[in-house]
Amino acid sequence: MSEPRAPDGDLSQFSMLELFRMEAESQTQSLTDCLLSVERHADPAALEAMMRAAHSIKGAAAIVGLDVIVQLSHGMEDAFIAAQHGLLKLSPNRVDVLLAGVDLIVQCSHLQESGLQEWLATQGDTIRRTMDAIRGIAFLPEPVAASPAPAPLPPATFTPPATFTPPATFAPPAPVAPVAHAAAVPEPAPEPAAPADTPAPRGKPVVQSDRLLSLAGEARIAAHQMQPLIQAMQRHKRHQAALFTALDELQEAIGRSGDPALREKVAQVVHRGQPLKQFILAHLVDMEQYERRLLNVTQGLVDEVLVLRMRPFRDGVHHFPRMVRDLSRSLGKDVRLEIRGEDTLVDRDILARIESPLNHMLRNAVDHGIEAPDARARAGKAPHGTIVLEARHRAGMLNIEIRDDGGGVDPERIRAAVVARRMAAQAMADTMSHAELMQFLFLPAFSLKNEVTEISGRGVGLDIVHDTIRDQNGTVRLESVPGHGFHTHITLPLTQSIVRSLVVDIGGEAYALPIVKVERVLQLPRVAVHTLESKQFFEFEGENVGLVSAAQVLELGEMMPQELLPVIVVGTGAHRYGLVVDAIRGEHSLAVHSIDPVFGKLRDISAAALLNNGEPVLILDVSDLLMSIDKLLAEGGLHQLARGGNAARRRMKRILVVDDSLTVREMERKLLSGRGFEVDIAVDGMDGWNAARSGDYDLVITDVDMPRMDGIELVNLIKKDPHLHTLPVMIVSYKDRPEDRARGLAAGADYYLTKGSFHDETLLDAVADLIGDAFR
Template sequence: MRVVFSSEEVAVFMEELEEKLQVISDNLLLMEREGASPEVIQEIFRAAHTIKGSSAIMGYEKMSTLTHEIENLFDRLRRGEMGVTGEMVDVLFNALDTLKALKDEITGQAEGVDIEPVMERLRWCQEACSGGAPAGRAGAAEAPGAVSPSPAPAAAAAPGALQPPVLEEAVEEVVREAEVRGFAAYWVDIGIDRDCQMKGVRAFLIFETLQQIGEIIKSEPPAEDLQEGRYDAGFSLLLLTKEDAWQVRDLVLSIAEVTAVEVQPVRPRAEERAEERTAARTAAVEKREGPTPAKEAPAAAGRMSEVKTVRVDVQKLDTLMNLVGELVIDRTRLDRFVEVFESRYGSGELVESLVEISSHLGHVTNALQEEIMKARMLPVAHIFNRLPRMVRDLAHKMGKEVEFIIEGKETELDRNVIEVIGDPLIHLLRNAIDHGIEPPEERVRLGKPRAGRIVLKAAYVEGQIVITLSDDGRGMDAEKIRQRAVARGMMTPEQAARATEREILELIFTPGFSTAEVVSDVSGRGVGMDIVRNQIEQINGSVEFTTVPGKGTTFTIKLPLTLAIIRALMVTLGDQVYAFPLINVVETLAVRPEEIRRVRHVEVIVLRGQVLPLLRLANLFNEKSKAEGGKLSVVVLGVGEKKVGVVVDQLLGEQEVVIKSLGSYLGQVPGLSGATILGDGSVALIVDARSLVKEAGVEEAAQELSRAS
């Protein structure tokens, strides 16, 4: 059966491959940490088996060969013929890395991947670990016979659960001859996911898999229809094999997108007639006493609830989000029109109808916006699942023991946000392992557990996604950072002595700053921290941290749910309306002119004992203020620990706005991050809070006033 694969089918294969590689990685980590349980071994075996079959069909021979060797090793493990050792786990991780390299080879990101070295190590493991269960990091394997590849032979469908068709005389003759030679005949009913993208390929893979253990002599629908994918939710096969029914079922279930398998022995009609009386008696008993447990086997066979999904190109989702943004704008404009209409014409049937239409459109637009946002969301597991392996490898490399705990993997984020947070999380984890977690001997001496503890958690908090990363390591020593800042010429001894502890700790976000004594490929806490903050703030997020010397450090990352639509505080300056992202707005103030002081070239006020630098929006954008005498309206913006007050003409209130790019013609405008369209059709400019807070001279003036006071 020759199959030609389209680009879409290759994409489906790659998606399935990524999923199975993640299954292997997760379970290898579990096996190393908790030992070789039958469930873990079976999960890895099934994933390797699926990759082997799929890659063989697609023509990727090196991948098929390597996974076949991995499958052999786990087949012996599950039969109890060998034990798991730390060396074996290392070899298996090496094999996993080679599979990932082969995946990159398929996509053109790598070439010339040699699988022979890892193949030799896998064979060596099977020879070295046979016949016992040597001690190792992963612990010993179960005793022979304790690891079973399936729940039990009874998990196959009980006789009578299926209704095999009446066999033609020629087929019956083949079955009788096969029984004489020691073969059993099974009618195998296979359920396939209705959303399967490659139905013909999936059927071919099942044929190829079953023909490794026997011979298929009949199928419904016929093989030609199966080859073309012309079947609904599954198909049936007549298989001759020497394997048991439960082994057949287990083998087919290891194939991706198989939702259910039922296996029933088939006998020629002559034998069936001889058993009719026994079957009748059994039916009578069941009628009186209810179905036997065997009758419930199809449920145990793993039949899954039907899930209906459709693959959608990401670009289409982006386009839909833009169109929803336009609807949000028009809804706002309609609301404004309704207000004008009511004020001008008062109440009446026409006005009430218009209000009703506006209200209904608002509800529909909100619901549509919410659903499109959900369609763009991905669970943070998409990023989090990659991290345990990295933590494991770094800990081993540095001779440290780390217990890595992940919580809230089901929390969902906009796909554009997820693409950004990967690198910052990697930086934070590398720093926590390298400079935060102490070596085991030091931890024991300090009265701590040998293994350091790192907890990564994601959760929804007040309309934001909050990710926390905490460790129970050394924490940050402000005095050590102070000394290093002076030694590197970043501060004079006098400046360092006057700086507060918080100001010193904030130096970790200075580019190039590090407290590491020795430069290595794994940085100390501080190197790369400027990258962490910059990348998070670029998507309107924030990074904060707390630390206690000797106890540990916690970083908190706050992120918006989406980058396309935000809530903003609307203000005016002259005839222009500006929008401040609400995530950066700390508070609003009314300030009397006499409260303002000037330090060097910067205006400041004292707010609750703290110095707050002021910026006038009119000066930044060369606008003419129309504010009248009296108190000034001030918007306090915060990014991290830094704050600044921005003087505006008038506060209008909060509003949901759709972010629009300024376009290639205007490009990057200092102080602005985009624009939005208001209800009256005019354009409001979205202020870049980060650039205002970091306006040159603000921090220095604030520090000078703090010292003077």
């Protein structure tokens, strides 16, 4: 994948040869695209574009003294002009010759002066053959014969270029790996290019963008540090409001006593306190507005830095149409590649790393999938096969699909191969679903190809695809309909710099799992857990899924028993497990920080990050995690998760929620259950009073306005009861008037929270203030 081209506005830093190389790169890509287009159908616009591209290359090469390129581009330009005048048809064999000329231009444009003589010595025969082929392109028969047939007379208006003579001097820029020549020109194989999956050198701009992203992430975290301060100010505001309410009550009481001196003193205290109230209100609003502006700016900064790292999908796949065309020609097939979603933006690192997997899939599609023309004719298909490579964004992820209209894969052939290789017994293989059978194609050395070729059939390819996509926190899924084609679905994060993750608590620490690796999140009742041969499982989508403690897998000790087990379903097929965690915090976008290489590869850990509050979090390597689970299963050392209910109840704190609104009850119950509390509900004050007397609760949360018995009466009864008077009670009400708050606090309520200012963290903070965390 090429580096970004120089901006048009500032070219002074580049030499003439560097400018020529950039222009040649652009123009040769245009030539390749247009040649592939006119090979399929005549396109006057494409012919005009090719003529201009060849003319531009010729002129630019003449300026920098690259005579080899001047002569090559001149011959190609004459061929395009002849085609424009209807004197030459650009058939596949002629396109082969012209593509060979494009390849030589690319190779030559990337040479340095020091390597010129050696290149001319090794490629001189190839250059002469290519020039002769371009010069005689009008006489080239269709198809190419082993011994050239007598050529027809050349058109009178088509003048071949002069005989090629290598230049005496040459000074092009830095070398790159040569591009493979077209099959039409017989020649020795060029030196192999660097492997497609080898990452490109990380240049200074890339390192700088990484540093910018790190700083932008830290700025965002710093902006989020305002939230705890604002929450503390809000709590101070509530306490201040309670103080002023008490002062108002004191002023009323003194007023009734008739003591003028006391009345004057308390009036002065109330008067002096008014500015304090206004100060808190004004500055709290200012702080909230400042926080919003700061968050918007820092998030915008992160987004802009990410945009700098993004490249259009076309930058990583522009060479695939040529590869598919040349490969299909060598196999005697006619295959066309359609690329869709070329403008879809992809992280530059991901784009570089998925180039090799996509190359594998396309080569497999040409070799394995698309049938020969005669076979397609017998099947009633068009003589040419079609492969579609499409990229698009969906649900915050990058989706890449590769589909062809070839013969597909017969699942019965996979089933037979599985049995023949003794990977499964016949009885077990017969019960495997289509999706399960397709997974065998990802195994190393598993191939349905009988013969071994240079292209495929060695059992190498799909396992590399699977491993590479997995290493990028992605997933790959295969589908096939025999006789109608093969379909590959690849899902990847948009960027490896910011990862959408599910943050959970395990052993009292925060951990994150990439969202793309999470299949389902659920709350599992303990009664739904079953045990068989010391292994625990639960039913999920009609299958029994193993249940494993995340704390045990990570060697963090035993988890705290709960009535509802927070479960993260990960993995697929036989390697799908339910990972039990302490609590689920929610989804976060995390700026990824690599772990210092001095620590080596940490088992089950892939990277680290910081939460918005600055808390460090380790990002789990789900693939490693699945292997660790398999090892625990093999050793038979899994802990039991579902123990006796009484032990769990004794350790969990219980809360009674009393509210006549179903919506409010359920919202509060889910919030508190998610934090690990055991929650019971009551539909009104009377129901709550009966529950409070018969249960062992750590906290009661009640509404005020309810039928049969309101919340104030309930608080009075609880506080007057000799067995319940120490039980904390929180009132959550829509009433925010001072007199309503005063009634609640006078009845003995320990906390008064208004629903008007209510949000998730407000309730949870208030509960934590009263009774602490969820466990005794």
